[in-house]
Amino acid sequence: MAKRKTKFMCQECGYxxxxWMGKCPGCGQWNKMVEEVESTGSTRKGAFANTGNTTVAAKATPITTIETVSEPRVKTDLNELNRVLGGGVVRGSLVLIGGDPGIGKSTLLLQVSYQLAKKAHSVLYISGEESMRQTKLRADRLGVTSDNLFVYSETNLHEISLTIENSNPDFVIIDSIQTIFHPEVTSAPGSVSQVRECTAELMRIGKTKGIAIFIVGHVTKEGSIAGPRLLEHMVDTVLYFEGERHHTYRILRAVKNRFGSTNEMGIFEMKEAGLEEVANPSEIFLEERSQGASGSTVVASMEGTRPVLVEIQALISPTSFGNPRRMATGIDHNRVSLLMAVLEKRVGLLLANQDAYLKVAGGVKLDEPAIDLAVAVSIASSFRDKPTRASDCIIGEVGLTGEVRRVSRIEQRVQEAAKLGFERIILPENNLGGWTPPRGVELIGVSSVSHALKVTLGG
Structure with missing residues (x-):
């Protein structure tokens, strides 16, 4: 009998x-190498061609001779989810949804399954973590009931493939990929080999039969989806479901999307009857803003195609250590250090002996340049202990020489601020021309950080 060949594989990156090695050369993680038995044969199937419900062996074809059929996207009743997906669900796509335990991934997908089933679509919900009775209990709590929604509890990929083949659904939900195992792969469920082979098989099924498949993925303590990064490369769309378990608001964010923008964000509120979409997130982020407090400003940030008004808070206090602390939540730490250097060099604020703490209220992460001016004004407001006007909205990018540079989509930002009652908009001077501002809003163009501080703080 031939001796079984084994190899060691990193459970983080798949190296x-x-x-055995203590430290993985691929990702640098310690104690992640696990011994696995090498497969005698490949479990991968041949190439596929996406031709609806018919499996056809793919071959090299001139691109000019390929016929394209523009199928309409399937829309759910959740407009927030449709926006994040790029306009709806694409048939034959593979969507990966990751999030912390208890955040609401299964609840969201069960609600989406019901909405699709109501529109005469056949949906197969496969649970590897719950029995069919437990899934039914959760469905009763959410008011989910439809003859087009089928529930199946199984972890064996071969049985799952046969069930999909026999029932031929329009949509499939896999909850979760870490519990599914391929019987021909000897490693344990959730390992790199199992996740890779199971995802490859599901991708083949979805592409050849035109079935849209949603996959739930667990996340690690660092916040990334468990398993190899290869999993995110294989699927068409990667969505992260974010939020605190002890808060009601959830944020659905696209980090990869082959059929739409990766900057879109959907806001949901967790209630007893399930998740409800938030139509106007700007009101949510500003409803608890303190009046007359220093270090607080409001900025109109773009999240994909949607303008969102959020509050930026700063706390500047003298340090009691040799090196001052710089902490930021929701903003890049390096951006904060850069803006503080600009304020010290170009404006004359002595911040070298000050601790700085910055936060974006509401748990939103902002990474666009248009928030620079609002961050700088927040820092200066807290340092001078002078509050800004509650009716001010500040927009602009800050350069290293202290200039305020133009930003994109200024008209949409200003309209969103005007809709929420902001009376004065501080924006780059170069963004003033070429468009008509809404009524009742005063636009003040600034050319430098010093000019913006004179307008907002009076000096």
């Missing part, structure tokens, strides 16, 4: 090695 393979013939011998």
């Amino acid at each position: 393979e090695s013939p011998k």
Whole structure:
């Protein structure tokens, strides 16, 4: 009998090695190398061609001779989800949804399954973590009931493939990929080999039969989806479901989307009857803003195609250590250090002996340049202990020489601020021309950080 060949594989990045190593050379993680038995044969199937419900062996074809059929996207009743997906669900796509335990991934997908089933679509919900009775209990709590929604509890990929083949659904939900195992792969469920082979098989099924498949993925303590990064490369769309378990608001964010923008964001509120979409998130983020407090400003940020008004808070206090602390939540730490250097060099604020703490209220992460001016004004407001006007909205990018540079989509930002009652908009001077501002709003163009501080703080 031939001796079984083994290899060591990193459970974080999928790096393979013939011998055990304490530190993975691929990702640098410690104690992640696990011994696995090498497969005698490949479990991968051949190439596929997306031709609806018919499996056809793919071959090299001139691109000019390929016929394209523009199928309409399937829309759910959740407009927030449709926006994040790029306009709806694409048939034959593979969508990966990751999030912390208890955040609401299964609840969201069960609600989406019901909405699709109501529109005469056949939906197969496969649970590897719950029995069919437990899934039914959760469905009763959410008011989910439809003859087009089928529930199946199984972890064996071969049985799942046969069930999909026999029932031929329009949509499939896999909850979760870490519990599914391929019987021909000897490693444990959730390992790199199992996740890779199971996802490859599901991708083949979805592409050849035109079935849209949603996959739930667990996340690690660092916040990334468990398993190899290869999993995110294989699927068409990667969505992250974010939020605090002890708060009601959830944020659905696209980090990869082959059929739409990756900057879109959907806001949901967790209630007893399930998740409800939030139509106007700007009101949510500003409803608890303190009046007359220093270090608080409001900025109109773009999240994909939607303008969102959020509050930026700063707290500047003298340090009691040799090196001052710089902490930021929701903003890039390096951006904060850069803006503080600009304020010290170009405006003359002595911040070298000050601790700085910055936060974006509401748990939103902002990474666009248009928030620079609002961050700078917040820092200066807290340092001078002078509050800004509650009716001010500040927009602009800050350069290293202290200039305020133009930003994109200024008209949409201003209209969103005017809709929420902001009376004065501080924006780059170069953004003033070429468009008509809404009534009742005063636009003040500034050319430098010093000019913006004179307008907002009076000096």
